[in-house]
Amino acid sequence: MSSLHLYNTLSRKLELFQPITQGHVGIYICGPTVYGPPHLGHLRGPIVFDVLRRYLIHNGYNVRFVRNITDVGHLVGDSDEGEDKLDKQAKVEKLEPMEVAQTYTNQYNAVMDKMNIIKPSIEPRATGHIIEQIEMIQVIMDAGLAYAVNGSVYFDVVAYNTNNNYGVLSGRVLEDLLHSQDAISSGPNWVPSQGRALESQDEKRNPSDFALWKKASPDHIMQWNSSWGKGFPGWHIECSAMSAKYLGAYFDIHGGGLDLLFPHHEAEIAQGTVAHKHTPAKYWIHHNMITIAGQKMAKSLGNGILAEQLFNGTHALLDQPYSPMTLRFFILQAHYRGTLDFSNTALLAAQKAWQRMQSAINLIDNLRVVDGSGSMEVDDIVLGIRESMNDDLNTPQVIAHLFELCRRINLVNDGKDQISLGVKTLVQQLRDDVCFGFLGLTLDDKSNSDGLNDAMQILLDLRKNAKKENNWVLGDQIRDALKEKGFEIKDTPEGTVWKL
Template structure:
């Protein structure tokens, strides 16, 4: 199976057969969030996309080292390099230590990831935890002649880099055109403070900090902080080596972030950092990209609680995950009440099937009357499941096949297909494949019903009626059943209520 996995490589703009550098090991680096605010649904989509990549590679038997960073310094606000650090700004606004900000939003990020059933990465390094590595990288870049110091800051010399290598190959940009375009932009905005740079396209490797700046460290170039693009280069190199297999991130990071990463790596080591570049497409809301800067973000908590003007009701984490899986990661995904409702139904259908699959037993004593046509169909569906995933992690395709497999499972349950007609081998394969794809590869699990309380309430209603009719055997039965669920009936003089068993 592993030979046929194809990955769309942004670098070549083609689907390529995946060949790891050192099988069975695979190095996967994904650009993580800047933790200056709550993660929004758009962020979640990217990380869920790469969770699928991670899961499937694991399923294929690869030993994956999945590195996903936390950006906790260096990411500037505003249009220019003069912008304030995002973390520092938030800290100032909320009158907190920068690391309190980082902690708060990192915890939120992890909580949401967990709800969506995304695996934790193997390593989750932070920028502030790798300042030495970043400074070392700056030194290397300077030594190679691609970095220069200017007034306490260090910049990457894009023009010089472009003489030897090609800047912009990932995003398909030509430096001259970029320069023309930024010059025009700059004119329009009358940007100032760019005179430190030799060229507009140069980007900061290290920024000098003003005395009042609350996040700064000592460096060979004075007090300052690292540039945003630097951490990813430093940390991917540290944990995955100069060259590794897959580098991923959101499409909006393609330029300039990933382009700069490539320049930093090539500029310091002469080697391209990653073989395969993968980009997850944007999530839109009413046809517009969901982004913090556009102020149209819906937070996961808002979605799960149904508390947002755009939401008609609450949608569970698994509903959201299912919804994401129904769209290929390279397509934009538009979020709407209709699509979420449809996803909820689809998700529940899949989970009902999971329950059935786990309950079905092959009748050992039965006589076999093999239905080869049925077996053929099931084998075909199973191969389609893999075809979908092998085709650049096309979960939408896989899901289509999964529903076909589900029909077989439902037919087995209703007796429209007899298990013994499939033979033990086919039956086992059918059940196992379904469970593996749902739980292990797609990462869907059975959610506790959100309205469990209402279930209890309705049971309590029956209890009360039974009590009134003095149907005590039923009363005792309900009481015992609820106790098994950790709920005790509080049968008091004035009213009947329930409580969690203590």
């Protein structure tokens, strides 16, 4: 495909990407709910949309990339029941909710930096946009599509559905929703809480209605004044209010995980349609989820792996630490709309593949060129990569093309093929534009502990061989030189160990 095509969940079709305003693209991504440390499930979406953003920039677009921070309104049950996730964690940690939000926002962003994800152009917080949310709720009230009960405000899904289609995005049918548990909650961790669940359900005209504003109980830490009384906004309204504020009432791309399709994004479309008379975004892009041994990730299954555990290898499912770029490479090896099954074996394979690619990349600058034309060509690879990216960001195909490039680089390096200066320049461009460019990969940092371990092992092996050959002088020289630099070496029955 000669131009970018993206799969639009709203139309259920692969569509040619045409921005609303020529040369500019507005993207809104649903960001994290910052009540706990970042985990494996937090990695895929940001990488997928980082690649999309980088590819749009590569194609000459100006991109405004908005990723919010949810620091209020996201309830434990993922619907309108249960405690606010932030409020609950603040009580557990005996902190201000803002301290909880700041702590986990910092942790999340540190992981994003490690994964080489470009920072958002704007990172709005829900608590910083209460006024915008109240205003939008009022517009929906004025349109007669929301109602207040006992200090809470609900979106009237049935009334909305008479002139609109609630289900346009998710494909759900309201008739079914009114009779299913889904209407009450679709969250993976949802547990019906007796009494509490009925409270809110009793206030709703229909079970599929969702909260725009929730009355706060006196012990609820985060609450604001409104014309409906003291309370806090619902989860869905924050994204509608913040996307409209920073990208306008109609913007190009709204992204998120498939788990947000319903009710979150369906509700956003309904809210936006009432407030602005049309769907808020032109393209709705959803990435699939990461599974572990085919199962959804969940703390209750013991398979919730923290990002930090991936980097230091301390989780029971992991045999070793993995570099951020190995993880990025692993995620890019799957198409974003397919599921991605996570395992130590799969990560190990990704690590090997990524190391193979890095070895070839490291050869590029020193490839010897021949005068005139060499036999190595890359035009087919350049074309193949462009077509793969334009075909709904097919990164596994792009990686396959890059491996073909690596094979040819190795042939030249081994003296089995020849490369001209012109083609070598093209290869360098592919490295910078594709690998380090829109795929966003960077060479693994060899100064990290992995690299240090490797170097130390080489020295310890040398010393072992020296001692085996009774060359005690060399053995002691190595030990003393290391000691001078602060490395202590100890021979134990299990072998030689070292520490700094």
